[in-house]
Amino acid sequence: MKESLGEYQARDGRSLAFRKWAGAGDVLVLVHGIESNSIWFRDFISHLNRQGFAIYGIDRRGSGLNEFGRGDIEDYKTFFNDIEDAIRFIGIQHPRNKIYLMGICWGGLLAVNYAISSNIKVDGLILLSPALYRKVDFSLFKKAIARICLCLKPRMHFTIPIKDGMFTTNAKYLSLIKNDKMRLRTLSARFFNQIIKMENEMSPLNHQIEIPVLVLLAGHDDIVDNKKVEQWFGRLISKDKELRIFSDFHHVMPFEEDSRPLADFISHWAKSREASGEKQYIES
Numbered sequence: 001m002k003e004s005l006g007e008y009q010a011r012d013g014r015s016l017a018f019r020k021w022a023g024a025g026d027v028l029v030l031v032h033g034i035e036s037n038s039i040w041f042r043d044f045i046s047h048l049n050r051q052g053f054a055i056y057g058i059d060r061r062g063s064g065l066n067e068f069g070r071g072d073i074e075d076y077k078t079f080f081n082d083i084e085d086a087i088r089f090i091g092i093q094h095p096r097n098k099i100y101l102m103g104i105c106w107g108g109l110l111a112v113n114y115a116i117s118s119n120i121k122v123d124g125l126i127l128l129s130p131a132l133y134r135k136v137d138f139s140l141f142k143k144a145i146a147r148i149c150l151c152l153k154p155r156m157h158f159t160i161p162i163k164d165g166m167f168t169t170n171a172k173y174l175s176l177i178k179n180d181k182m183r184l185r186t187l188s189a190r191f192f193n194q195i196i197k198m199e200n201e202m203s204p205l206n207h208q209i210e211i212p213v214l215v216l217l218a219g220h221d222d223i224v225d226n227k228k229v230e231q232w233f234g235r236l237i238s239k240d241k242e243l244r245i246f247s248d249f250h251h252v253m254p255f256e257e258d259s260r261p262l263a264d265f266i267s268h269w270a271k272s273r274e275a276s277g278e279k280q281y282i283e284s
Helices: 038-049 077-093 106-117 140-152 171-179 189-205 226-235 260-271
Strands: 003-009 015-021 027-031 054-058 099-104 124-128 157-159 186-188 213-220 241-250
Touching: 003 077, 015 038, 015 077, 027 038, 027 077, 027 106, 038 054, 038 171, 038 260, 054 077, 077 099, 077 106, 099 106, 106 124, 106 189, 124 260, 140 157, 140 189, 157 189, 186 189, 213 226, 213 260, 226 241, 241 260
Parallel strands: 027 054, 027 099, 099 124, 124 213, 213 241
Antiparallel strands: 003 015, 015 054, 157 186
C-alpha cells in the first residue's frame, strides 16, 4: 500500500508525525532506534505491509520528521507518554485489530520499558536487536563532561559513539544512512543523563512483562550485547515468549540484502496469535 504521512497529538499539545502504510490486518507500531527514523525501514515495512499488516512508523520526539528539540529531552517519561498517546490514537483507528509494538535497537529498549510502565497495554512486543545491554557507550571522560554540562549547559550536544559500519555492511543502506539529513547524530547532555536515569530506574523491572514477546537478534552485532539480552530473555515472566537468532544478519536486520525471511518470521509469529483470544489492547 502507498505510504502516507500523518500526525497525532501528544498530551502536552505537541503534534507528532508518523508514517503509515495502510492494511486490513493487525497493526505494527514501529519505534525506531537512537539515530534512525521511520524512513530507514521503508523497504522492510513494505514486505510486512504486503502480508496484510497496517504499519505506523512513529518518529520519536526530537527525531526524524519531528524537527523541534532535536536530540533533546527533559524527562525520559515523555517518550513513554508519546508512545501511549500514539497507541491510543491508533487504537481508535483500528478498534478490532490487535496492536503490536515493534522496537528496533534503542526503540526496543523504549518498547520494553513502555510495556512495564504504561496504562495502555498492547498485544505483544516484537524486538529487533533490542539495545537493553550494549557494547557501545560514551567514554568515561564524555560521561563526566555531560554530567557537568547538565548543570551549566544542559542542551549542549555530544556525538553519539556509533560508526556507520556498526549498523550494517550493506552498501545500499550505508549510503542511505550516510546521506540521511534527518539522522540524529548528537544528543544533549540532559538527554544522555535521562538515558542513565531511565536505565537505573527501569532495569530492575524489565523482566516483568506478561504479554507475548518475540526477540530477534543478529548473529553479527557490534552494538548490542546478545549474551546479556539472552540472559534477560530467560528472566522474562511472560509465558508466551520466543527468541530467534539470525546468524548471518548484522545489527540493523532490516538492512540485509534479503530481509524477507525476517519479515516472514514476524508475520508468522503475529498471525499465529490472531486466533489466540480477544485483543489485549486495554487502558487500565
